[in-house]
Amino acid sequence: MNIKISDIRLLSAAALSTVAMLTAxxxxxxxxxxxxxxxxxxxxxxxxxEFTGQLCVNCPIAHEIINELKAQYGDRLITVGxxxxxxxFSIAEGDPIWTxxxxxxxxxxxxxxxNAGFKSGMGxxxxxxxxxxxxxxxxxxxxxxxNEISRDSEIEITLDAALxxxxxxxxxxxxxxxxxxxxxxxxxKLQVWITESGIKTIQLLPDGTAKDDYEHSHVLRATxxxxxxxxxxxxxxxTAVVSYTCPVKAVWNPEKLSVVAFAYNGNGVLxxxxxxxxDGGDQESESETNN
Amino acid sequence: xKKSILIPAIAVMxxxxxxxxxxxxxxxxxxxxxxxxxxxxxxxxxxxxKVLTNTYADVGLYSKYVDAGLRVEYLQHPLPGFEPDFKGWxxxxxYVKGKYKGFELxxxxxxxxxxxxxxxxxxxxxxxxxxxxxxxxRLKVNAMRGLRVTALGGIQRRFWDWxxxxxxxxxxxxxxLNEYIAPLSRxxxxxxxxxxxxxxxxxxxxxxxxxxxxxxxxPQNVSAxxxxxxxxxxxxxxxxxxxxxxxxxxxxNNYTYRHGNALMLSAAYSKTGWSALFQVKRSEDMAxxxxxxxxxxSAFLNNMPxxxxxxxxxxxALYPYATQAAPGEWAFQGAFAYTFKRKTALGGKYGTKLxxxxxYIRGLHTTDKELFHNSLYGTSGGHTSFFKMGExxxxxxxxxxxxxxxxxxxxxxxxxxxRYNKTVVEGHGGMVNSNILVLEPKYKLSKNLTLRGEFQxxxxxxxxxDWAYGLLELSILPxxxxxxxxxxNCGDTGIHYYMATVTGNYRRNRLMLGYGRTRAGYNCSGGxxxxxxxxxxxxxxxxxxx
Numbered sequence: 082m083n084i085k086i087s088d089i090r091l092l093s094a095a096a097l098s099t100v101a102m103l104t105a106x107x108x109x110x111x112x113x114x115x116x117x118x119x120x121x122x123x124x125x126x127x128x129x130x131e132f133t134g135q136l137c138v139n140c141p142i143a144h145e146i147i148n149e150l151k152a153q154y155g156d157r158l159i160t161v162g163x164x165x166x167x168x169x170f171s172i173a174e175g176d177p178i179w180t181x182x183x184x185x186x187x188x189x190x191x192x193x194x195x196n197a198g199f200k201s202g203m204g205x206x207x208x209x210x211x212x213x214x215x216x217x218x219x220x221x222x223x224x225x226x227x228n229e230i231s232r233d234s235e236i237e238i239t240l241d242a243a244l245x246x247x248x249x250x251x252x253x254x255x256x257x258x259x260x261x262x263x264x265x266x267x268x269x270k271l272q273v274w275i276t277e278s279g280i281k282t283i284q285l286l287p288d289g290t291a292k293d294d295y296e297h298s299h300v301l302r303a304t305x306x307x308x309x310x311x312x313x314x315x316x317x318x319x320t321a322v323v324s325y326t327c328p329v330k331a332v333w334n335p336e337k338l339s340v341v342a343f344a345y346n347g348n349g350v351l352x353x354x355x356x357x358x359x360d361g362g363d364q365e366s367e368s369e370t371n372n
Numbered sequence: 373x374k375k376s377i378l379i380p381a382i383a384v385m386x387x388x389x390x391x392x393x394x395x396x397x398x399x400x401x402x403x404x405x406x407x408x409x410x411x412x413x414x415x416x417x418x419x420x421x422k423v424l425t426n427t428y429a430d431v432g433l434y435s436k437y438v439d440a441g442l443r444v445e446y447l448q449h450p451l452p453g454f455e456p457d458f459k460g461w462x463x464x465x466x467y468v469k470g471k472y473k474g475f476e477l478x479x480x481x482x483x484x485x486x487x488x489x490x491x492x493x494x495x496x497x498x499x500x501x502x503x504x505x506x507x508x509x510r511l512k513v514n515a516m517r518g519l520r521v522t523a524l525g526g527i528q529r530r531f532w533d534w535x536x537x538x539x540x541x542x543x544x545x546x547x548x549l550n551e552y553i554a555p556l557s558r559x560x561x562x563x564x565x566x567x568x569x570x571x572x573x574x575x576x577x578x579x580x581x582x583x584x585x586x587x588x589x590x591p592q593n594v595s596a597x598x599x600x601x602x603x604x605x606x607x608x609x610x611x612x613x614x615x616x617x618x619x620x621x622x623x624x625n626n627y628t629y630r631h632g633n634a635l636m637l638s639a640a641y642s643k644t645g646w647s648a649l650f651q652v653k654r655s656e657d658m659a660x661x662x663x664x665x666x667x668x669x670s671a672f673l674n675n676m677p678x679x680x681x682x683x684x685x686x687x688x689a690l691y692p693y694a695t696q697a698a699p700g701e702w703a704f705q706g707a708f709a710y711t712f713k714r715k716t717a718l719g720g721k722y723g724t725k726l727x728x729x730x731x732y733i734r735g736l737h738t739t740d741k742e743l744f745h746n747s748l749y750g751t752s753g754g755h756t757s758f759f760k761m762g763e764x765x766x767x768x769x770x771x772x773x774x775x776x777x778x779x780x781x782x783x784x785x786x787x788x789x790x791r792y793n794k795t796v797v798e799g800h801g802g803m804v805n806s807n808i809l810v811l812e813p814k815y816k817l818s819k820n821l822t823l824r825g826e827f828q829x830x831x832x833x834x835x836x837x838d839w840a841y842g843l844l845e846l847s848i849l850p851x852x853x854x855x856x857x858x859x860x861n862c863g864d865t866g867i868h869y870y871m872a873t874v875t876g877n878y879r880r881n882r883l884m885l886g887y888g889r890t891r892a893g894y895n896c897s898g899g900x901x902x903x904x905x906x907x908x909x910x911x912x913x914x915x916x917x918x
Binding site: 139 | 665
């Protein structure tokens with residue numbers, strides 16, 4: 082059998098047209114790419130622990146996503162940036178190699194990352210929502226927060242924090258009061274953290290350059306009541322009040338500090354609250370109630 | 373497929389083997405073992421296990437009409453640097469193949485490649501932890517002269533998971549025009565036309581646009597097609613290939629809805645004494661996975677060919693390039709080889725071989741990125757100019773000289789100039805410019821003794837700056853080889869990465885024992901890279917083929 086060049090051209094054109102038709106049929110037009118879900122019914126405050134690092138080039142992308150999520154959910158979403166991942170991703174507090182820059186990684190950060198299930202071969206940024214999602218990438222945070230925020234919570238947290246000290250210019254401590262109330266008897270762990278926002282120091286960007294005055298927000302600065310918190314037995318409809326004092330470190334900016342408190346058990350985070358640390362003095366301390 | 377299938381599978385294969393005449397058995401065992409030690413200077417990780425190993429054993433039965441095989445893998449305590457899901461053990465590969473008169477039907481796990489792999493390439497690469505085989509069925513028909521047709525369908529392996537939420541189907545046809553166009557065959561021309569189609573059908577996911585209540589309407593079906601033509605005559609080979617992929621929003625491309633495409637043109641010529649190659653490739657959004665939300669190296673259906681020369685010298689391979697399938701790239705590669713004849717001025721007494729390789733790879737230029745609520749999710753991802761290029765990703769110019777000086781003395785020399793965009797490949801680090809010199813003498817001391825050395829130096833002002841490398845290797849024929857080496861970061865940390873090995877070969881057995889340090893870095897093969905953390909310890913590698 083002899084085949085002519087014209088036969089080949091005809092066959093090729095037919096085949097290409099067929100495939101083009103088949104593949105084009107799958108296209109989703111721009112007007113049809115989004116399905117709007119009903120706004121989440123906010124029933125609790127959700128905690129997003131974001132494991133991040135100053136040497137993690139993709140972490141600023143995650144920070145932008147967090148900004149979008151905070152704009153969407155406001156105070157009902159608490160995000161904490163836990164600098165971790167070792168020297169490959171982050172800079173330790175006081176690291177002498179990084180003279181002139183502030184390292185934001187504290188030792189507890191590595192423990193929290195390990196406890197969350199981080200394994201060799203994984204990368205940052207990565208996060209967990211209410212300690213129920215497991216470690217998930219940034220493209221899944223929205224989905225898990227949407228689902229978690231509409232779940233009922235039995236726990237209510239009241240939180241206030243203020244700077245304490247003789248010298249208002251150099252406060253020595255933060256005084257913290259946490260109130261926990263549950264609709265039923267409940268054994269929980271209460272974890273209290275100090276976070277700081279507005280920290281301007283180095284961060285690697287997605288284009289590989291370094292920004293020396295990148296503004297870091299919601300950075301975990303200290304654990305107040307131990308790495309795993311304090312066990313508390315709640316009696317139904319009774320408020321348990323716990324007070325703490327946390328020394329202010331010289332490297333912190335007292336005006337930019339916040340306190341995060343959350344109650345958790347084996348089923349994850351049951352409720353969370355956050356309050357800005359007030360400057361104490363004649364002003365009434367700020368108090369947050371989350372339910 | 374795990375332990376429960378192992379014993380019955382072996383039993384069935386043994387019975388089949390014994391029942392059939394003319395059955396040959398082939399197989400292999402490969403085991404790499406590390407006894408890890410903590411080394412703070414080079415930053416090793418901490419391991420709970422005292423022994424880490426990647427061990428594989430496979431066996432295959434081959435006969436006139438039926439082949440069958442299986443592979444056992446023990447990766448429960450894997451070597452450093454593999455993805456967390458890599459861990460496990462069992463029988464992840466088992467197949468049976470029937471062959472009759474140009475028809476071949478496979479059931480089970482198989483590997484397949486269409487064309488250059490633009491839309492389908494499933495393969496096993498143990499050093500990278502890649503095995504993206506398909507579990508299902510495949511029919512190959514080679515019954516008509518000059519025509520080869522393949523059809524397949526199944527689910528893809530991802531470590532120890534075969535997700536039924538995603539299914540793959542494909543077809544390929546290759547046609548040799550010279551079998552039917554007489555003037556072509558008269559002129560000894562081989563001219564092949566090929567076309568392939570792959571369909572991925574994946575269940576929908578819940579992907580929300582961050583900061584909104586909008587969920588993406590994700591396509592369940594993603595199609596890709598590939599057309600190619602290959603022309604051979606004498607020493608001339610010409611290849612043209614084009615691939616196109618439908619909307620495939622995934623983590624790789626920030627869930628954008630653009631189409632992917634790839635175009636490759638290649639020309640090569642070889643003749644006694646010299647050869648030349650030039651090829652160019654442009655690809656855009658061609659990361660094609662069976663599961664859209666996967667990251668790192670798993671679940672790829674395709675593989676974009678590497679256009680960077682794969683170096684074997686240690687310092688030349690210090691900064692290996694990883695093909696940028698998702699963002700896309702323009703890649704150019706040229707190679708020229710020439711042999712100066714013996715007893716000429718440049719050839720000398722025994723002849724001299726010269727090789728020049730050039731690789732030049734740039735990113736694409738994308739503008740007008742539209743956003744939806746400050747996110748790329750669901751958008752078309754911007755406009756990418758076809759010809760306009762983005763930043764330099766990689767450049768490599770290397771010249772190699774291969775000369776036999778005397779009957780017993782052989783010398784290889786290489787000079788390489790390299791530009792490596794560490795930010796693009798690794799996520800940080802900027803552009804690393806380096807010049808590398810390599811000298812590799814080999815001296816035959818006696819009939820059974822050969823001494824080989826490697827002396828390498830890398831000059832750079834960036835990253836970890838200068839490196840030096842030295843190796844001495846003594847081959848004691850026919851069974852033994854002993855080597856010592858040191859890679860020294862003389863420009864920055866001052867750390868020595870020493871290694872000593874003894875390798876023995878006896879019949880079909882090969883055993884390597886070694887002790888030393890391995891630097892953290894990237895292990896690349898075919899444009900795909902895996903990060904390997906630093907390690908130190910005693911190593912053992914054994915392989916047996918039968």
